[in-house]
Amino acid sequence: MKDKKFFINIIFTVVISYVLIKFIDNYKYFFDVFSLLLSLLTPFVIAFILAYIFNPIVHFLEYNLKFKRIFALLFTYSILLVLIVSFVLFTAPVIVNSLIDIVNQVPIYAEKTQSFLIETVQSLQNIDPQTLKDIGDKVMGSIPKLSTLFAGYLGQIFSTTFSVGKFIVQFVLAFIICFYILLEKESFLHFCKKLIYIILGKKYGDFTIEVGGVLNTNIGKYFSGKILDSFIVGVLSATGLYFIGSQYALLFGMLIGFMNLIPYFGPVIGMAPVFIVNLFYNPTIAVFSLLYLMLVQQIEMAVIEPKIVGGQLGLSPFLTILAVTIGGGFFGIPGMILSVPIMGVIKIYSAKFIEYKYNDIK
Structure with a gap:
């Protein structure tokens, strides 16, 4: 019996090694397939x-x-x-x-x-x-x-x-x-719950549905608030740039409003072309435009976002930037936007898991 088990383990190891070697030899093909799947998603x-x-x-x-x-x-x-x-x-x-x-x-x-x-x-x-x-x-x-x-x-x-x-x-x-x-959202959710319980069982199914509920709540609150917040920032930016005398005020206002959906990276990407383009026409207007947009961002962070969005789900700058980078790498701008509330939920349950394990050790 032991010899048979030992023989099975050897075969299993050889098969896994062969698969890994083939994967390494043809990694470009597998990466292309993975990229295609991401594109389809x-x-x-x-x-x-x-x-x-x-x-x-x-x-x-x-x-x-x-x-x-x-x-x-x-x-x-x-x-x-x-x-x-x-x-x-x-x-x-x-x-x-x-x-x-x-x-x-x-x-x-x-x-x-x-x-x-x-x-x-x-x-x-x-x-x-x-x-x-x-x-x-x-x-x-x-x-x-x-x-x-x-x-x-x-x-x-x-x-x-x-x-x-x-x-x-x-x-x-x-x-x-x-x-x-x-x-068909109710039918869709009901089907997903059944499928989760069939695959994961009662214990892990309950946990998965709980995580899904928290994720759904966080994403809903985040999007509804962030979209309104970004719309206000875009209108304020376009209006202010117009009265300052900036070139392409409407275009830049829309760009800033859209980019405001992306934490940290977005405002910088939105403000940079405003300053650079206006610099070639009138350096004074370029400086005033940049100062005005920075003021709008400060008002947004201090007043508008806390009132409408309610903060960034308690994420630190490091976790937010990490989430945006990974989400953008896989799904472009939609991934950047969606990654923040998902990272917020991951943080919530990671903190619970770490606290649980730490209390067990103590």
Whole structure:
């Protein structure tokens, strides 16, 4: 009997070793498959985000105005369609023209930057000319490299979300999935509960459903608050930039409002182009725009967010940045947004587990 068990263990070890070796030899293939699976899951991630956004509206129509679920959904989607059409007709042309203008101005920005660097180098007469030449050559030689690196880095971050064709397909699919999630949410939840109990049993099933309930509550509160918070920040930013005299105030206001959904990284990404672009037109306006946006962010963190969002689920900056980085790496911007409430729930149960184990040791 012992010999048989020993023989089975050897076979099992050999099989596992063979599988690991094959995996290492063909890791690129498996990574490609994994990337494809993540890409296929992205519409579902977006759909769940949309479901959390639309659910309060559907709930209000269904329980306060006595709409049937299907009519509440159709009404919500009709309002959304009107908003999208209005945006395309009235706002999108301004934004598109602003983007085209920025792209057309890039060579001028580069020329102005080069002239500024040359003038700066020429003004430093007390430094050895050869040293100045070496520094100038290095700076000029690094500009194309930095530009390529920066473009590649941005492309890598946003390729999951902003590939135009992929973006449209994913969002259309996400809206369809979201519709059926909200239409049959009770049946969907009931089926999931049954499946969880069948697979995990009573003890672990109860725990999993409890975690799911906490996650659902945290995500719902976080999204409803954060979206309203970001909308207010976007309106304040666009209005203030317009009166300051900033270029492309509407475009930058929308960018800042959208990026405000992403903790820590978002506001920086939103403010940087405002300052850089305005710097080429009027340095004074660039400085005032940056100071104004920093003031808006301070007001948002001190007043708006605590009142509307209720804080960042008790997460430290380290955990928030970790969550955003991992979520963005897997699912792009939707992953960045969704990762924060998920990390909040992980923190809650990790703290409970650590406290439980620590008390056992004591």
